[in-house]
Amino acid sequence: MSNKMHIKLTVNGAEEEFLAEPRELLIYTLRERLGITGPHIGCETSHCGACTVNLNGKTIKSCTMFVAQANGAEVTTIEGMGGPDALHPLQEAFKEHHGLQCGYCTPGMITRAAKLLEENPSPTEEEVRFGMAGNLCRCTGYQNIVKAIMAAAADMSSSKEAAQ
Amino acid sequence: MKDEVTREERVDALGGMGCKRKRVEDARFTQGKGNYVDDLKLDGMLFGDFVRSPYAHARVKSVDSSAAMEVPGVLAVLTAADLEPLGLHWMPTLAGDKMMVLADGKVLYQGQEVAFVVATDRYAAADGIESVEVEYEELPVLVDPFEALQSDVVLREDLLGADGGTPDGAHGPRNHPNHIFTWEAGDKDATEQVIGAADVVAEEMVYYHRTHPCPLETCGCVASMDKVNGKLTLWGTFQAPHAIRTVVSLISGIEEHNIRVISPDIGGGFGNKVGAYPGYVCSVVASIVTGKPVKWIEDRMxxxxxxxxxxxYWMQGKIAATKEGKITGLWCHTTADHGGFDACADPTKFPAGFMNICTGSYDIPTAYLAVDGVYTNKAPGGVAYRCSFRVTEAAYFIERMIEVLAIELGMDAAELRRINFIKAEQFPYQSALGWEYDSGDYHTAWGKAMAAVGYDDLRAEQAQRVADFKAGKTRKLLGIGLCHFTEIVGAGPVKNCDILGLGMFDSCEIRIHPTGSAIARLGTISQGQGHATTFAQILATEIGLPADSITIEEGDTDTAPYGLGTYGSRSTPVAGAATAMAGRKIRAKAQMIAAYLLEVHDGDVEFDVDRFVVKGAPERFKTMKEIAFASYNQAIPGLEPGLEAVSYYDPPNMTYPFGAYVCVMEIDVDTGEHEIRQFYALDDCGTRINPMIIEGQVHGGLTEALAIAMGQEIAYDEMGNVKTATLMDFFLPTAVETPHYTTDHTVTPSPHHPIGAKGVGESPNVGGVPAFSNAVHDAFRAFGLRQSHMPHDHWRIWKIANELGLHG
Structure with a gap:
């Protein structure tokens, strides 16, 4: 169609270039166009956070952002956070502390938590709960998610200290 | 270096029952590599979506899809008229009723499916939906079940007799066109007699409002009809994939061996994914019509x-007692709002589920229950939301009635419970409403809970708070919410439990590989419960191979043995039992192989953790790993090669998990806001397979209970408009509203279950809702509150305070 827009994105370090309708949502681009299925769709109204990705240094809900608005952006999804050979400390901590059950919210949770710990490397429990309030979980009651994030924060700051 | 491994080390190495084994599922989920149905992408796959009714009750005069067919990307629009020649415009429900797949002349609730638009992608389907012209003629709307039973407005004209009368339904006589069934349990006359003669009778209407399981992943499927081979593959969010295969076969006429149903990873179920929905049927038809795979995924609305x-459920109750507080009788009449079709997911013989567990944890000698099902202009469903078939309603009812009775008697509600509990020595206990409770020790659990929270101190603090409030020193009240619940789970014995005629057994099939690892497949399907982790633990203990060497698979009907699926906390009680029994069959054959290898009689060897040893000579043994290999490479006289087993387990009884919960809540009288200061949850689920997973289940179930009690509802206006159809209005707690929980346990094994396990996933939701709700009520008890309906959101709590005159 003639109204397609020329979009450039960097997703998990890879440059992507394509034509998209102005109404195409970022979550659709990621999941359907690029095959990046870690971010999920849960509510389509920005409430649940299953679609959370980090975009230009901010946590966003990709279900309510047009890909046109993300033109030129750098996007990080769960797939960009760590793989089988080197898990991100948050991925390790969620496994260790039973911070997930059905797994549907988990990619968004971990993606958001990573940004939260960048913003605040040693948060209190209250700060974690507040900082994660944009991500809903129906299975865990959050108690072990909070525990996992606190543990990852401690782990990350001790490795940082060791590196220094 | 140690040359000998101790027995304890051998036990630890198995990772069997009782250990906090980390979940094997988590590697893929934490890396974004879960495989949910919407992640599935097939060549040429199309996307289907519904035109839905904006009206709650209307005639559908016409559906014109001609403009939609002109929309770029739209390939087909299905209507009831298209499905009728196939006999698929209606389908049977799980409750013995039938429901429309697509609107056939009228609609009965807002959002009802009217037409199915099939297009190349979601955007094109949405464009197509916009272009379908539907002409409606509005009809009077019934959203109140009591009014529906009096009204001249007939919702289900399709059920009228030829004479305009009301023929019997699937569950017996109907007394009004909008009436579905009356279901009774217990002794009516005796109960009314007891109530008539009692010292004290407390009477109350207890309403458990309409809500929704709302898993984070919505329902959906992908249907792919391979016309060359005549095979249909259906991936979907199915909590009961095998039953779905049978249902699809029965209603489509496709032979069952030509249908393969696959439940991939499921993003939470909580009962939402038990039923068969129009989207599944339309996707299958659309795939047959177009020759392409068709995906359908619900949006949140x-x-x-x-x-x-x-x-x-509207539950009218009467509870009778002596003046000392000994309960003598319980009477309940429930008016059950089932919506436009009766599509409740219950075992066939139980149209009101297990509501007759409503005598709860108490020794109540005489009881009577009647339930009337009613049609209204609301959505059909009636699933057990993290619950075993209406146990949540039953538990809420009795735990409110106990509180109301305590008020009537002027007694402490904890003491009233204590003096009425079924005693440990009374098990197996025959309830007045027909169940045989398998095991329990309620007094021990209750005593432990009261001690843990410092109950007497809490009551003293509460009394002081009331005095301070009255003296104008504080505007906050303190509520102590108590609950002792008894569940009934693990449906169930084939003799009385079936769904669509399918007995509610479950199954496990095990294959041991030559090198001593294994695969086991079950008829259930995990939706986050961690089956791949816990079932391997059961097997590790039963067959002596490490849990890490056992793969668990579920959800593919071409490979897994038939089973009725996962809901109603039935996986551990039923499939868990099948797993243990299949493991024991493996062990029985392994014993013969070991005896042959050790050149002794079968009876001369015994199982010891991970091996068979010669009795009295523990240095002579064969490990299960050695036995596995021998089963593939030795010609053993009288034995077939290989090491495999299958078990179809028909449970002799349900299991009856129980628990004692206490919620301590601060309530701000002026804003209606609450703060949960403490929540203590003691669960007794019998033998504990994985304490880490149990704790996680309790946290999650309590949070769903918090949501339901404190704000979550599906609300309708008088026109039948759904007022809570997005997560803006439908309350799901965030990490901020969710409190910290303290968990605890006692262990009373089930005497009839092979490993003594009872199931736990639903207990916290069943027990949590009364605990939260009772806390709200208890905070206002000193000011005269008896009953106030859930959900207790800030506005409703503020209203309680206002109506009690607490705003001055």
Missing amino acids: DNLMTTAFARD
């Missing part, structure tokens, strides 16, 4: 408005 509501 579709999900909340149409698939699978829960609760909506």
Whole structure:
């Protein structure tokens, strides 16, 4: 169609270039166009956070952002956070502390938590709960998610200290 | 270096029952590599979506899809007229009723499916939906079940007799065109007699409002009809994949061996994904029509408005007692709002589920229950939202009635419970409403809970708070919410439990590989419960191979043995039992192989953790790993090669998990806001397979209970509009509203279950709702509150305070 827009994105370090309708949502681009299925769709109204990705240094809900608005952006999804050979400390901590059950919210949770710990490397429990309030979980009651994030924060700051 | 491994080390190496084994599922989920149905992408796959009714009750005069067919990307529009020649415009429900797949002349609730638009992608399907012209003629709307039973407005004209009368339904006589069934349990006359003669009778209407399971992943499927081979593959969010295969076969006429149903990873179920929905049928038809795979995925509004509501029970109760507080009788009449079609997911013989567990944890000698099901202009469903078939409603009812009785008697509610508990020595206990409770020790659990929270101190603090409030020193009240619940789970014995005629057994099939690892397949399907982790633990203990060497698979009907699926806390009680029994068959054959290898009689060897040893000579043994290999490479006289087993387990009884919960809540009288200061949850689920997973289940179930009690509802206006169809209005707690929970346990094994396990996933939701709600009520008890309906959101709590004159 003639109204397609020329979009450039960097997703998990890879440059992507394509034509998209102005109404195409970022979550659709990621999941359907690029095959990046870690971010999920849960509510389509920005409430649940299953679609959370980090975009230009901010946590966003990709279900309510047009890909046109993300033109030129750098996007990080769960797939960009760590793989089988080197898990991100948050991925390790969620496994260790039973911070997930059905797994549907988990990619968004971990993606958001990573940004939260960048913003605040040693948060209190209250700060974690507040900082994660944009991500809903129906299975865990959050108690072990909070525990996992606190543990990852401690782990990350001790490795940082060791590196220094 | 140690040359000998101790027995304890051998036990630890198995990772069997009782250990906090980390979940094997988590590697893929934490890396974004879960495989949910919407992640599935097939060549040429199309996307289908519904035109839905904006009206709650209307005639559908016409559906014109001609403009939609001109929309770029739209390939087909299905209507009831298209499905009728195939006999698929209606389908049977799980409750013995039938429901429309697509609107056939009228619609009965807002959001009802009217037409199915099939297009190349979601955007094109949405464009197509916009272009379908539907002409409606509005009809009077009934959203109140009591009014529906009096009204001249007939919702289900399709059920009228030829004479305009009301023929019997699937569950017996109907007394009004909008009446579905009357279901009774217990002794009516005796109960009324006891109530008539009692020292004290407390009477109350207890409403458990309509809500929705709302898993984070909505319902959906992908249907792919391979016309060359005549095979249909259906991937979907199915909590009961095998039953879905049978249902699809029965209603489509496709032979069952030509249908393969696959439940991939499921993003939470909580009962939402038990039923069969129009989207599944339309996707299958669309795939047959177009020759392409067709995907259908609900959006959140579709999900909340149409698939699978829960609760909506109006429970009128009377409870009788002596003046000392000994309960003598319980009477309950429930008016059950089932919506436009009766699509409740219950075992066939139980149209009101297990509501007759409503005598709870108490030794009540005489009881009577009647339930009337009613049609209204609301969505159908009536699923057990993290619950075993209406146990949540039953537990809420009795735990409110106990509180109301305590008020009537002027007694402490904890003491009233204590003096009425079924005693440990009374098990197995025959309840007045027909169940045989398998085991329990309620007094021990209750005593432990009261001690843990410092109950007497809490009551003293509460009394002081009331005095301070009255003296104008504080505007906050303190509520102590108590609950002792008894569940009934693990449906169930084939003699009285079936769904669509399918007995509710479950199954496990095990294959041991030559090198001593294994695969086991079950008839259930995990939706986050961690089956791949816990079932391997059961097997590790039963067959002596490490849990890490055992793969668990579920959800593919071509490979897994037949089973009725995962809901109603039935996986551990039923499939868990099948797993243990299949493991024991493996062990029995392994014993013969070991005896042959050790050149002794079968009876001369015994199982010891991970091996068979010669009795009295523990240095002579064969490990299960050695036995596994021998089963593939030795010609053993009288034995077939290989090491495999299958078990179809028909449970002799249900299991009856129980628990004692205490919620301590601060309530701000002026804003209606609450703060949960403490929540203590003691669960007794019998033998504990994985304490880490149990704790996680309790946290999650309590949070769903918090949501239901404190704000979550599916609300309708008088026109039948759904007022809570997005997550803006439908309350799901965030990490901020969710409190910290303290968990505890006692262990009373089930005497009839092979490993003594009872199931736990639903207990916290069943027990949590009364605990939260009772806390709210208890905070206002000193000011005269008896009963106030859930959900207790800030506005409703403020209203309680206002109506009690606490705003001065």
